[in-house]
Amino acid sequence: MAGPKDLDPSSSPRALLGAELRHAREKAGLSQEELGQRLFVSGSFVGQLEAGTRRMQADVARQLDEVLGTEDFFQRNCGAAAKSKYPEHFAEAAEAEARAAAISQYAPLLIPGLLQTPAYARAVCRAYQPTVPDEEIEKLVAARRERARLLDDPTEPMLWTVIDEAALRRVTGGRTVMAEALCHIAELARRSRVIVQVLPFDAGAHAAMEGSTKIMEFEDAPPLVYFEGVGTGRLEDDPAIVRHQRFTYRLLMASALSPQKSLALIEAMAQDYAHEEHP
Incomplete structure (x- = not known):
């Protein structure tokens, strides 16, 4: 080794x-x-x-x-x-993410944290914790935005994400928020900072219907897989699990729209959200 x-x-x-x-x-x-x-x-x-x-x-x-x-x-x-600014179940994954050279993520239900705008992140955090004070929500949003600064680097980490169409159709925070969120993803894709594919509804059954997954690759350490649920998460480094998740991700990429068609769909949906909010 x-x-x-x-x-x-x-x-x-x-x-x-x-x-x-x-x-x-x-x-x-x-x-x-x-x-x-x-x-x-x-x-x-x-x-x-x-x-x-x-x-x-x-x-x-x-x-x-x-x-x-x-x-x-x-x-x-x-x-x-x-010590970490992140929730206990996610802290270790967030810190590993910050050191990753490449990240592959399937997001079935919401836009991945690294691609979220502040307004979208605020809506998600408020939905998770509807009774906490606003200042606590703002701390969570700030932590999420700090994570997203990884993408300020022009090349690393290499981020390739497959987003389920359901995540783009769910109106989170209102249509104006969704329009801004999708425009942000499109902008990152257009300047070749991230690779984004959309897994459309008409793809039917697929290899990751049971949940989200994130594969993190490192230059100086073995890869990790992060599985996340409601208020819980776990990291796995078992080679058999990593190998299976890599295979699953390849199947997802094959079922998803191409990056070019995905970008066209995201931009069309962003326009729809904007026009619906401002007829």
């Missing part, structure tokens, strides 16, 4: 923790696979901890201190590295 690239310890607490783990492992004369065996996890999981793509949980930190003889270093520091 190729070793991870050097991390900048000043970039984040998690980068510091990953760099310290790599140092302690190498000092102990252990490979990632050998350390993983002692922790009853895969070598790739250890690599993801070192690369900062996985969050170090308290039980893993305790085992690391025992195996590597680091007293309570990892136990004391894993809490600081785990």
Whole structure:
């Protein structure tokens, strides 16, 4: 297994923790696979901890201190590295997303977070939590917009998303909001920043009818798959699961409209929303 690239310890607490783990492992004369065996996890999981793509949980930190003889270093520091502005079930996925070189995502019910406008994100967050104060909603919207700054980089991550037609037809936040949201997606696609395909209703049954999926690829760590439900989510690095999800995503791309036809449909729907709001 190729070793991870050097991390900048000043970039984040998690980068510091990953760099310290790599140092302690190498000092102990252990490979990632050998350390993983002692922790009853895969070598790739250890690599993801070192690369900062996985969050170090308290039980893993305790085992690391025992195996590597680091007293309570990892136990004391894993809490600081785990702090996040995102909901607990999504925090680790969001942090992995920020380090990904490529992201492939199927979105069956709503526009993916990285492609959302503030108004659309606000409507989604309010629907999730109808009774919380406005300032809490604004914090969630700000966090989502911060995630979307990944796309300010002209080339990375490479984002390829398949959006179900249902997500584009559901009027979220009103027709003006939808018109703006679809224009935003079209603008990103037109300047070749993202690849977007629409999975139309008339595609019929397809390989991902049971839910959304996100595949994240990294330059220095094995890929991860993120599954999300209502208020819950989980990351998977099992090679068999990753392989199956990659196959599923290829089937979705084959069933979806081409990027060119998808862009034409998105722009036509944006015009329809705008004209319906302002006859």
